[in-house]
Amino acid sequence: MASSQPKLTAAILIISETASKDPSTDKCIPALSQVFSDLGSSNWTISTTTIIPDSIPAIQDAVLKACDQGINLIITSGGTGFAVKDVTPEAVGPLIEKQAPGLVHGMLASSLQVTPFAVMSRPVAGVRGSSLILTLPGSPKGAKENLEAVFKLLSHACLQASGGDSRQMHSGGVKKLEKEAGVGGGEKVGGHSHGHGHGHSHGHGHGCGRDHGHGGHHGPKAHTAPEDRPQQSNDPSQGPSRRYRHSPYPMLSVKDALQQIDLHTPSPTTITLPVNESLVGHVLAEDVTAPESVPAFRASIVDGYAVIAGPDAPSTKGTFPVAMISHAQAGEHQKLQPGQIARITTGAPLPPGATSVVMVEDTILVSKTDDGTEEKEVEILTSEIEVGENVREVGSDVQAGDVIMRKGEGISAIGGEFGLLASVGVKQVSVYKNPVVGVLSTGDEIVNHDREGELKRGEVRDTNRPTLLTAIRGSGFEAVDLGIVSDKPGALEQTLRDATRKADVIITSGGVSMGELDLLKPTLERQLGGSIHFGRVAMKPGKPTTFATIPVKSNDGSRIDKVVFSLPGNPASCVVTYHLFVLPALHKLAGVEPKGCARVKVQLDGDVKLDKQRDEFHRAVVKAGADGLLHAVSTGGQRSSRIGSFKGANALLCLPAGEGNIKKGEMVDALLMGKLIGDV
Numbered sequence: 252m253a254s255s256q257p258k259l260t261a262a263i264l265i266i267s268e269t270a271s272k273d274p275s276t277d278k279c280i281p282a283l284s285q286v287f288s289d290l291g292s293s294n295w296t297i298s299t300t301t302i303i304p305d306s307i308p309a310i311q312d313a314v315l316k317a318c319d320q321g322i323n324l325i326i327t328s329g330g331t332g333f334a335v336k337d338v339t340p341e342a343v344g345p346l347i348e349k350q351a352p353g354l355v356h357g358m359l360a361s362s363l364q365v366t367p368f369a370v371m372s373r374p375v376a377g378v379r380g381s382s383l384i385l386t387l388p389g390s391p392k393g394a395k396e397n398l399e400a401v402f403k404l405l406s407h408a409c410l411q412a413s414g415g416d417s418r419q420m421h422s423g424g425v426k427k428l429e430k431e432a433g434v435g436g437g438e439k440v441g442g443h444s445h446g447h448g449h450g451h452s453h454g455h456g457h458g459c460g461r462d463h464g465h466g467g468h469h470g471p472k473a474h475t476a477p478e479d480r481p482q483q484s485n486d487p488s489q490g491p492s493r494r495y496r497h498s499p500y501p502m503l504s505v506k507d508a509l510q511q512i513d514l515h516t517p518s519p520t521t522i523t524l525p526v527n528e529s530l531v532g533h534v535l536a537e538d539v540t541a542p543e544s545v546p547a548f549r550a551s552i553v554d555g556y557a558v559i560a561g562p563d564a565p566s567t568k569g570t571f572p573v574a575m576i577s578h579a580q581a582g583e584h585q586k587l588q589p590g591q592i593a594r595i596t597t598g599a600p601l602p603p604g605a606t607s608v609v610m611v612e613d614t615i616l617v618s619k620t621d622d623g624t625e626e627k628e629v630e631i632l633t634s635e636i637e638v639g640e641n642v643r644e645v646g647s648d649v650q651a652g653d654v655i656m657r658k659g660e661g662i663s664a665i666g667g668e669f670g671l672l673a674s675v676g677v678k679q680v681s682v683y684k685n686p687v688v689g690v691l692s693t694g695d696e697i698v699n700h701d702r703e704g705e706l707k708r709g710e711v712r713d714t715n716r717p718t719l720l721t722a723i724r725g726s727g728f729e730a731v732d733l734g735i736v737s738d739k740p741g742a743l744e745q746t747l748r749d750a751t752r753k754a755d756v757i758i759t760s761g762g763v764s765m766g767e768l769d770l771l772k773p774t775l776e777r778q779l780g781g782s783i784h785f786g787r788v789a790m791k792p793g794k795p796t797t798f799a800t801i802p803v804k805s806n807d808g809s810r811i812d813k814v815v816f817s818l819p820g821n822p823a824s825c826v827v828t829y830h831l832f833v834l835p836a837l838h839k840l841a842g843v844e845p846k847g848c849a850r851v852k853v854q855l856d857g858d859v860k861l862d863k864q865r866d867e868f869h870r871a872v873v874k875a876g877a878d879g880l881l882h883a884v885s886t887g888g889q890r891s892s893r894i895g896s897f898k899g900a901n902a903l904l905c906l907p908a909g910e911g912n913i914k915k916g917e918m919v920d921a922l923l924m925g926k927l928i929g930d931v
Contacts, residue, residue, distance in 0.1 A: 259323040259409050260298040264313050266329035271304040279328045282391040286398045308510040310342035318382045323409040329389035331373045339386050340373045345782040347377030361400035381413040500786030511784045512836050515800050519683035519842040526672050530662045532727045533682035534842035539656040541675035544646035548600040553641045557593040557605035560636045568634035570617050573626045608641035683842030688723045689754030691733040692716045693761045715760040715825045744778040751803050751813045761820030771817045775799045791865040792824035827868050830924050848922035853883040861909040869904040874928040901925035
């Protein structure tokens with residue numbers, strides 16, 4: 252790059268459990284910084300260095316944060332080997348929009364000149380937005396040599412990625428480019444490069460949480476070839492003999508899975524709705540101010556008589572003619588004169604000139620009109636009426652310009668919020684759009700639950716779809732029935748494409764395990780260009796739960812992500828994972844806080860056995876006790892296919908993995924799925 256070019260920025264992200272706890276143990280930042288100093292001090296500025304633990308959400312957060320900041324070059328070091336904690340390629344790969352296999356080849360080819368163990372490294376490289384991303388091994392020597400192998404070409408790559416004029420850059424031909432980069436024709440790019448991650452597998456990254464995606468209105472189209480991007484799912488075309496025997500997806504904790512959902516679920520979108528029943532269930536997207544005062548006029552708060560009181564007025568005690576009548580209805584009134592009173596009803600406007608209202612209880616009737624239908628004279632029995640007594644002043648409830656509701660507050664069906672908005676004359680408000688949720692069942696063995704006749708051998712009634720539709724509507728969201736789709740790749744692909752036009756969130760059940768007909772993951776990745784953010788969760792039930800996003804093009808041409816949850820086919824697993832994972836995503840899309848089921852402490856009314864290996868979400872009935880505590884009773888057997896375990900259940904007990912039992916009387920966390928039941 253010519254010296255006249257502006258300096259490019261770089262971020263160094265170290266991924267290491269050890270170094271994240273004790274930064275003094277890191278040797279990679281100095282080693283990589285030395286490469287910039289030796290080979291590119293005039294062209295580069297290292298804008299940030301970060302050390303983070305081996306965690307997919309943390310790595311993605313750090314990379315996305317650097318991309319959002321417009322960093323030209325993002326380098327990670329660590330986590331590219333085969334160790335259990337090495338997850339950098341799995342974290343970075345889904346973020347890349349344009350693969351750079353040439354850079355990967357350059358680093359590996361140079362490394363192989365040093366050691367055959369270079370084939371054990373798993374680097375990825377590519378472009379996201381205007382940022383170039385490289386993943387290097389965790390050893391200082393290996394990281395340094397890998398970076399040196401391609402360093403002289405990175406300026407040109409970053410200039411192109413940031414929107415530089417390629418035609419102008421290439422105007423002098425390849426020889427000019429080689430001269431500017433400081434490499435000769437046929438020269439190996441890097442001297443010797445050590446591409447295998449060994450020793451302590453450094454890793455960094457703290458998740459940023461921004462969705463990405465691209466596609467078209469008539470079905471998303473990936474912008475990279477399948478052979479150029481990492482694939483994790485089975486290739487159905489290879490047949491059952493070539494399918495994975497073990498899941499290629501890292502086993503995430505429930506906490507990490509929830510972080511991924513929050514990271515990749517789009518932020519809520521804002522719409523304007525009229526103040527009518529359509530508002531119920533929405534959350535305000537901005538503060539609401541009162542356009543009018545309430546009350547808009549001085550009104551009586553009692554039935555009685557409007558009078559003129561005060562130090563300059565005659566005593567209110569005595570007999571007075573009833574000059575006029577004021578009812579709680581629209582109309583004009585003449586001015587009340589000294590020595591006159593006006594009969595007035597609760598809520599009616601005070602006549603001009605009146606200062607106060609005397610309660611009817613403090614008066615007696617003296618005379619009637621000649622026809623006997625109206626009061627003519629009334630005696631007021633007290634002289635202690637003060638100015639403003641029994642009067643509701645203009646704006647005493649709400650002043651025009653007051654903020655009456657805050658951003659983030661919801662409009663409930665109880666009616667109080669709607670009544671407040673209507674009382675001050677608000678005509679329309681800005682709210683978050685509630686997501687539309689489509690529900691799809693997969694499998695040739697699935698039949699509608701209400702189909703007439705006996706089941707044939709191998710057929711299964713569809714319980715998941717009607718159960719999920721009910722749960723979604725019970726959560727306050729619109730649910731669309733997408734039916735049952737066959738276990739055939741083309742049918743599933745087309746159904747999912749159609750679903751993205753109808754729904755913001757798509758929930759499928761079944762087809763996420765390891766069978767050759769479990770096509771959801773490969774269809775999402777290979778045919779729809781989607782990103783699978785996790786495919787396994789360390790929990791019981793619900794281990795194969797899958798969360799993905801599909802890039803599509805909106806009606807206005809912008810790219811947006813549609814959220815996909817592929818839930819297990821077993822009925823209990825399906826319901827548990829809906830409340831645990833899907834509901835928080837729906838709440839985020841709708842602007843609801845806090846997200847997900849309410850977490851409470853409950854006392855066990857019986858022993859509960861723990862699972863040795865996985866956290867368990869145990870179905871239970873929670874009731875309010877006379878002792879002021881919440882009590883939980885297990886619903887019995889918890890097998891994932893046992894939908895009967897949900898009968899009466901209104902909570903999930905959050906049980907950690909471990910040996911033995913949690914004893915009766917102990918307190919545990921529970922997620923409330925429904926209303927509390929009365930006293931036990």
